[in-house]
Amino acid sequence: MADVAERAGVSTMTVSRALKKGSPISDETRRRIMAAVDELGYVLDQTAGTLSSKRSGFVATLIPSINNSNFSDTVRGISEAIEGSGLQLLLGRTDYLVEKEETLLESMLTRRPEGILLTGGSHTPRSRRLLESAGIPIIETWDLPEKPIEHVVGFSNAAATRALVHDLFARGYRNIGFIGGTSNRDTRGADRRVGYSQAIAELGLGQSRIISFGSPPISMEQGGEAIVQLVTQWPEVDAAICVSDLSAFGALMECHRRGWAVPDRIAIAGFGDFEVSRCSHPRLTTVSVDAVEIGRTAGHLLLRAIEARREGRLAPPETSMMPFRVIQREST
Amino acid sequence: MADVAERAGVSTMTVSRALKKGSPISDETRRRIMAAVDELGYVLDQTAGTLSSKRSGFVATLIPSINNSNFSDTVRGISEAIEGSGLQLLLGRTDYLVEKEETLLESMLTRRPEGILLTGGSHTPRSRRLLESAGIPIIETWDLPEKPIEHVVGFSNAAATRALVHDLFARGYRNIGFIGGTSNRDTRGADRRVGYSQAIAELGLGQSRIISFGSPPISMEQGGEAIVQLVTQWPEVDAAICVSDLSAFGALMECHRRGWAVPDRIAIAGFGDFEVSRCSHPRLTTVSVDAVEIGRTAGHLLLRAIEARREGRLAPPETSMMPFRVIQREST
DNA sequence: CTGTTAGCGCATTCAA
DNA sequence: TTGAATGCGCTAACAG
Numbered sequence: 001m002a003d004v005a006e007r008a009g010v011s012t013m014t015v016s017r018a019l020k021k022g023s024p025i026s027d028e029t030r031r032r033i034m035a036a037v038d039e040l041g042y043v044l045d046q047t048a049g050t051l052s053s054k055r056s057g058f059v060a061t062l063i064p065s066i067n068n069s070n071f072s073d074t075v076r077g078i079s080e081a082i083e084g085s086g087l088q089l090l091l092g093r094t095d096y097l098v099e100k101e102e103t104l105l106e107s108m109l110t111r112r113p114e115g116i117l118l119t120g121g122s123h124t125p126r127s128r129r130l131l132e133s134a135g136i137p138i139i140e141t142w143d144l145p146e147k148p149i150e151h152v153v154g155f156s157n158a159a160a161t162r163a164l165v166h167d168l169f170a171r172g173y174r175n176i177g178f179i180g181g182t183s184n185r186d187t188r189g190a191d192r193r194v195g196y197s198q199a200i201a202e203l204g205l206g207q208s209r210i211i212s213f214g215s216p217p218i219s220m221e222q223g224g225e226a227i228v229q230l231v232t233q234w235p236e237v238d239a240a241i242c243v244s245d246l247s248a249f250g251a252l253m254e255c256h257r258r259g260w261a262v263p264d265r266i267a268i269a270g271f272g273d274f275e276v277s278r279c280s281h282p283r284l285t286t287v288s289v290d291a292v293e294i295g296r297t298a299g300h301l302l303l304r305a306i307e308a309r310r311e312g313r314l315a316p317p318e319t320s321m322m323p324f325r326v327i328q329r330e331s332t
Numbered sequence: 333m334a335d336v337a338e339r340a341g342v343s344t345m346t347v348s349r350a351l352k353k354g355s356p357i358s359d360e361t362r363r364r365i366m367a368a369v370d371e372l373g374y375v376l377d378q379t380a381g382t383l384s385s386k387r388s389g390f391v392a393t394l395i396p397s398i399n400n401s402n403f404s405d406t407v408r409g410i411s412e413a414i415e416g417s418g419l420q421l422l423l424g425r426t427d428y429l430v431e432k433e434e435t436l437l438e439s440m441l442t443r444r445p446e447g448i449l450l451t452g453g454s455h456t457p458r459s460r461r462l463l464e465s466a467g468i469p470i471i472e473t474w475d476l477p478e479k480p481i482e483h484v485v486g487f488s489n490a491a492a493t494r495a496l497v498h499d500l501f502a503r504g505y506r507n508i509g510f511i512g513g514t515s516n517r518d519t520r521g522a523d524r525r526v527g528y529s530q531a532i533a534e535l536g537l538g539q540s541r542i543i544s545f546g547s548p549p550i551s552m553e554q555g556g557e558a559i560v561q562l563v564t565q566w567p568e569v570d571a572a573i574c575v576s577d578l579s580a581f582g583a584l585m586e587c588h589r590r591g592w593a594v595p596d597r598i599a600i601a602g603f604g605d606f607e608v609s610r611c612s613h614p615r616l617t618t619v620s621v622d623a624v625e626i627g628r629t630a631g632h633l634l635l636r637a638i639e640a641r642r643e644g645r646l647a648p649p650e651t652s653m654m655p656f657r658v659i660q661r662e663s664t
Numbered sequence: 665c666t667g668t669t670a671g672c673g674c675a676t677t678c679a680a
Numbered sequence: 681t682t683g684a685a686t687g688c689g690c691t692a693a694c695a696g
Binding site for chain 2: 041043046047048050069072073076079090093109112130133220221278279280281
């Protein structure tokens with residue numbers, strides 16, 4: 001920056017201002033400085049800027065998996081929301097593990113992010129402590145935690161799955177099974193299972209029929225194996241709800257292979273409205289949540305909260321309930 | 333850090349050493365320091381560390397899309413490779429646009445990454461300049477650029493697609509069509525189309541039958557519309573190669589819907605060996621590339637190159653050819 | 665194994 | 681609209 005300043009015949013402070021929009025500087029000076037920047041191939045060092053201004057320009061975002069269109073759509077929404085604000089995403093993948101979330105959090109906090117976006121409301125005690133004492137806005141998404149850390153942009157996975165069961169019930173299905181993963185690692189998956197059981201109970205459908213297969217997130221292939229297990233164990237099942245569209249699709253294809261007509265022999269429903277569920281034959285009934293909108297809403301909320309802190313205010317904790325919708329398609 | 337030092341009765345330098353593995357420090361001193369760190373809830377500020385040590389600990393990675401299992405698998409491979417090295421990924425999404433790549437590059441360079449991993453070998457002139465003068469290791473992946481910037485870990489998309497056409501030819505198909513996007517934005521997609529045309533020519537199959545549909549990356553749904561267009565325009569086609577498994581899957585489902593038997597009426601092949609192609613019914617013929625391995629190889633290469641620069645050496649440019657494999661399945 | 669000195673490259677703050 | 685002095689929080693380099 002000193003070299004640029006010398007070449008342009010100004011002080012480094014003026015160069016600093018020229019490189020930041022919104023600073024008072026004359027057009028002519030800026031022009032000269034930009035020319036010098038170009039000639040020298042100068043690239044600003046944000047590291048030094050961060051140290052000096054106490055603003056990193058980072059927003060930490062933790063998602064379970066980057067190759068899941070629900071979460072990557074949310075990341076897209078966040079990106080869109082913060083575009084132009086000068087903030088940069090620091091993305092981390094937890095692999096659906098709260099322990100990995102904790103490790104990532106520790107490492108990300110050393111970069112002094114100005115805000116944190118989390119997926120889900122389950123965290124290790126240490127993570128909670130780190131988050132609560134970080135002194136920056138925190139947003140939990142894709143869930144409705146009992147005890148939110150601060151802000152929330154989400155919905156109840158249990159309620160959404162209950163709605164799906166009720167919908168199937170209204171269409172005449174009485175022997176409804178559920179396919180999910182073997183552990184509670186994926187807490188959203190676990191909540192969906194809880195919602196299923198609640199609905200079965202409140203509709204007086206008697207026994208729950210749950211197949212737990214594979215460690216979450218359960219794959220298409222595992223969905224296929226699970227549906228066979230479900231039908232073998234309870235031949236009377238007339239509908240299967242899968243924890244996500246991926247396993248639902250796998251189940252659907254396995255039914256094709258075995259000549260089980262969908263939905264006549266067995267109906268199949270998923271969760272998440274993935275592209276594959278809109279395209280499969282038959283198209284899959286699912287629960288749709290606007291993942292991009294979750295990201296956008298969370299991103300805007302975060303921007304406001306960061307803005308508030310910069311001005312010394314404190315935005316009050318806010319919870320945004322996102323709508324979900326059961327989409328009936330040909331598979332039920 | 334000064335607070336921690338005071339509480340532990342040491343200098344800040346000793347605290348700094350205690351927090352970094354590989355530094356000479358007595359167990360007792362480290363224990364005292366760690367206790368102080370815990371009690372105070374101290375979190376190291378890597379920003380200051382970066383400024384002082386001239387090592388950011390960042391590796392910039394640019395991929396076209398984060399919701400594409402090929403690229404997210406590669407990111408996973410990179411993560412695995414750099415795990416434990418203390419490096420952190422700075423991930424950017426180009427949306428298949430070289431212009432966006434340029435913008436991202438500029439913004440990432442201000443964070444002083446220690447290495448850069450790019451997808452593909454096409455860049456704007458300004459991007460090339462930025463990369464060449466960055467003074468850090470650069471790796472291009474998923475491609476075999478004519479004029480590599482430095483290191484390469486990839487394969488020829490054209491050669492892979494040629495191999496697929498030859499394979500179909502060997503199985504008796506003579507009227508083979510190609511489905512891809514409308515522009516050359518997706519350069520890997522464009523290379524695949526080139527490979528298709530080369531193969532058609534060298535096999536003496538006469539005319540090329542190419543449907544360009546939708547702007548890349550082309551979706552499942554667009555694949556479905558494109559196959560209808562292909563069959564309408566050239567009713568004699570007996571096989572369709574799609575630019576990726578996603579469009580191939582959409583095409584397959586559309587065939588189901590219209591009662592076109594696959595592969596008897598028309599064979600379908602994709603590219604990329606996505607999960608959906610292994611699970612669909614019939615299973616999709618495709619070209620498989622080990623995306624995770626591309627990431628791992630690139631990650632390890634980058635680590636070596638970074639290590640070399642830290643020691644003042646310069647790793648010679650290296651090109652790793654990754655293997656691809658045509659996988660014949662039930663759809664052809 | 666530990667401490668001291670110095671400085672990384674900027675932006676804040678204040679003055680002009 | 682511009683400049684000077686100062687310090688952000690840490691680590692390199694060297695000394696002991």
